[in-house]
Amino acid sequence: MSPSDPREPAVTGPAVTGPDSTGPAASVPEPTGHAAIATAVARPRGASGAALLGSELTVLFRRRRTWAMLAALAAIPVLIAIAVRLTSSPVTPGRGPAFLDRITQNGLFVAITALIVSIPLFLPLTVGVVAGDTVAGEANLGTLRYLLVAPAGRVRLLLVKYAGAAAFCVAATLTVAVSGALIGAALFPVGPVTLLSGDTIGVGESVLRSLLIAAYVTVSLLGLSAIGLFISTLTEVPVGAMAATIVLSVTAQVLDALPQLDWLHPWLFSHYWLDFADLLRQPIDWTSFGANALLQGGYILVFGALAYGRFVTKDILS
Amino acid sequence: MTPRNFTKWLPAIVIPAVIAVGALAVPLTAGAAVDLPDKTPAQVLALVGTSTVDALSGTIEQTSELGLPELPTTGPTASGNAGAASALELLTGSHTGRVYLNGPDNIRLQVLDNLAERDLVGNGSDVWLYNSKDNSAAHVTLPAKDAADTDATTHGGMATPEEVAAKFLAAVDPSTTVSVGTDGSVAGRSVYDLVLTPKTTGTLVGTVSISVDSETGLPLAVEVTARGQEKPAFRLAFTELSLGAPDASLFTFSPPAGASVTEQALPDTTSLDKKDAADHATMKAEAEKFLAGVTISGTGWDAVVELPAGSVPAELSSSPLLAQLTTAVTGGRVISTALVSVLLTDDGRVFAGAVPSERLQAAAVGG
Numbered sequence: 001m002s003p004s005d006p007r008e009p010a011v012t013g014p015a016v017t018g019p020d021s022t023g024p025a026a027s028v029p030e031p032t033g034h035a036a037i038a039t040a041v042a043r044p045r046g047a048s049g050a051a052l053l054g055s056e057l058t059v060l061f062r063r064r065r066t067w068a069m070l071a072a073l074a075a076i077p078v079l080i081a082i083a084v085r086l087t088s089s090p091v092t093p094g095r096g097p098a099f100l101d102r103i104t105q106n107g108l109f110v111a112i113t114a115l116i117v118s119i120p121l122f123l124p125l126t127v128g129v130v131a132g133d134t135v136a137g138e139a140n141l142g143t144l145r146y147l148l149v150a151p152a153g154r155v156r157l158l159l160v161k162y163a164g165a166a167a168f169c170v171a172a173t174l175t176v177a178v179s180g181a182l183i184g185a186a187l188f189p190v191g192p193v194t195l196l197s198g199d200t201i202g203v204g205e206s207v208l209r210s211l212l213i214a215a216y217v218t219v220s221l222l223g224l225s226a227i228g229l230f231i232s233t234l235t236e237v238p239v240g241a242m243a244a245t246i247v248l249s250v251t252a253q254v255l256d257a258l259p260q261l262d263w264l265h266p267w268l269f270s271h272y273w274l275d276f277a278d279l280l281r282q283p284i285d286w287t288s289f290g291a292n293a294l295l296q297g298g299y300i301l302v303f304g305a306l307a308y309g310r311f312v313t314k315d316i317l318s
Numbered sequence: 319m320t321p322r323n324f325t326k327w328l329p330a331i332v333i334p335a336v337i338a339v340g341a342l343a344v345p346l347t348a349g350a351a352v353d354l355p356d357k358t359p360a361q362v363l364a365l366v367g368t369s370t371v372d373a374l375s376g377t378i379e380q381t382s383e384l385g386l387p388e389l390p391t392t393g394p395t396a397s398g399n400a401g402a403a404s405a406l407e408l409l410t411g412s413h414t415g416r417v418y419l420n421g422p423d424n425i426r427l428q429v430l431d432n433l434a435e436r437d438l439v440g441n442g443s444d445v446w447l448y449n450s451k452d453n454s455a456a457h458v459t460l461p462a463k464d465a466a467d468t469d470a471t472t473h474g475g476m477a478t479p480e481e482v483a484a485k486f487l488a489a490v491d492p493s494t495t496v497s498v499g500t501d502g503s504v505a506g507r508s509v510y511d512l513v514l515t516p517k518t519t520g521t522l523v524g525t526v527s528i529s530v531d532s533e534t535g536l537p538l539a540v541e542v543t544a545r546g547q548e549k550p551a552f553r554l555a556f557t558e559l560s561l562g563a564p565d566a567s568l569f570t571f572s573p574p575a576g577a578s579v580t581e582q583a584l585p586d587t588t589s590l591d592k593k594d595a596a597d598h599a600t601m602k603a604e605a606e607k608f609l610a611g612v613t614i615s616g617t618g619w620d621a622v623v624e625l626p627a628g629s630v631p632a633e634l635s636s637s638p639l640l641a642q643l644t645t646a647v648t649g650g651r652v653i654s655t656a657l658v659s660v661l662l663t664d665d666g667r668v669f670a671g672a673v674p675s676e677r678l679q680a681a682a683v684g685g
């Protein structure tokens with residue numbers, strides 16, 4: 001069973017009557033759906049972990065839903081760029097999203113503006129859908145028990161599910177950044193970039209900084225993914241887990257905006273989301289990158305442990 | 319729950335506990351007791367005087383809890399009173415900034431705002447101000463320094479730091495107790511804590527504490543605590559500091575493409591032509607007239623400054639921002655903060671001081 005086996009997203013999963021985990025994978029007819037993973041799980045540890053991850057990623061990125069979400073994310077910078085391009089009046093500095101006025105001077109700012117616009121809602125929305133679906137989705141389709149045929153498979157499955165959600169975080173952020181850079185380069189002049197400090201850097205370094213920002217945003221979403229994974233182990237209704245994850249991300253941002261709760265702010269996973277602007281200073285201010293990574297790491301540990309506690313003690317009936 | 323299941327939940331209990339302990343322990347270790355050789359206030363002041371640090375890069379954090387309402391940083395009021403509001407905005411709330419120094423001429427200050435930054439770059443006679451929010455830059459050319467003047471301050475007959483320290487202590491002695499508090503650490507460096515405590519009880523200021531780096535004598539933090547308060551009402555402190563010359567490119571600035579650049583001239587006293595001289599004279603006369611109207615009653619910490627009627631511009635006194643900040647009292651409107659009170663009387667006079675507002679009202683009635 002290679003990770004690239006064509007498998008339809010889960011719709012065909014429940015049709016499988018049972019796992020065929022005894023025979024060598026090559027000699028049996030191709031099992032479809034997630035039952036295929038069960039055969040992979042029965043292999044020796046290291047190989048099966050990689051195979052399971054490959055299979056998870058294949059399923060994730062073959063889903064039409066995943067592509068639809070990535071397409072929607074890619075459309076954000078395109079919409080911004082076209083809107084700015086079509087308006088005749090120059091954008092007043094200081095109005096609209098940050099950096100909007102810079103776009104006409106330099107197309108590379110489209111990606112940054114699009115990231116600022118999509119961080120509060122669009123990115124958490126898509127990440128919430130993917131993370132909330134991880135375990136609950138399998139449970140809902142009745143494929144979860146096939147995934148757990150192998151002994152000690154639950155921890156590995158949880159790790160693989162989280163890795164899949166993390167991979168989507170990378171893909172989502174890069175989609176916004178790359179589509180923004182492309183549409184910006186197509187519609188606007190590209191040249192040296194003015195940093196927040198007023199210094200100017202060349203195109204090469206600005207691409208490097210954009211990648212750093214993409215890394216920052218990806219890291220920012222990892223905590224939310226861990227929360228989504230935990231919620232996903234609580235229920236068999238994927239929509240419920242998705243909605244709960246998204247609602248939590250909005251709630252955290254609302255709490256972050258209330259000055260009365262400022263003792264709580266450094267503990268909210270959304271607190272540093274917009275601080276990636278520190279990467280646009282000269283010299284780069286790494287403080288927020290470090291604080292954000294530490295915070296997200298804490299969320300991953302806490303909610304990873306909660307998900308572990310829940311998932312390994314759970315009765316899996318479907 | 320069976321015991322076997324309980325062990326599965328252990329990580330979910332242990333990890334948050336470890337994180338909580340870590341979150342509590344890290345600030346404690348950072349503030350661990352520092353024991354430096356004892357020094358008298360005069361010795362600490364002399365240490366400041368002998369400080370020779372002229373190159374550094376660091377991060378500064380400023381927090382104020384003056385009891386003022388948070389000023390809106392966006393919206394019409396912020397842009398309407400740009401000058402006054404941004405000055406007030408810097409004094410209230412919290413700010414993080416970075417400072418880079420190299421020698422007496424090269425300086426860079428950065429106020430790190432949310433998704434924006436305000437910069438001040440100075441190299442030699444050029445000073446640039448840059449605001450990323452509206453992509454505007456301002457350029458000021460400083461008059462060339464008088465070489466003889468510099469010489470006089472650096473070499474000519476300067477008192478030694480010890481003498482200056484002694485003079486300062488003698489001067490403040492009637493009003494202030496100067497002591498050295500517990501040694502602490504600021505930005506990872508051990509510091510002496512110089513504490514100024516007003517002798518009078520008539521002022522709002524409880525203590526002023528200055529943290530002085532034990533190695534270099536550089537002041538690293540200033541805290542002003544209001545009387546009867548635990549937490550400082552105003553604090554300005556380094557959170558990171560490294561001594562050594564910062565990258566030279568930080569001190570060069572050319573306005574970025576597309577920025578609106580304004581050239582601001584300083585009134586240059588050496589090259590005034592006649593018209594300017596006349597202007598200058600009237601300005602000077604006005605300033606003198608203004609200063610003549612200012613009366614200071616009392617000395618030391620509980621002094622009250624009185625400005626004559628008409629010294630507040632009408633557009634400021636009628637500003638909605640001011641109405642938002644002040645509360646009405648008999649005889650006028652009062653801005654009271656944890657450290658300073660300002661009374662705007664109905665007849666236009668202004669009283670201010672680091673005293674409770676009742677004292678200002680008494681002064682207004684009495685004067």
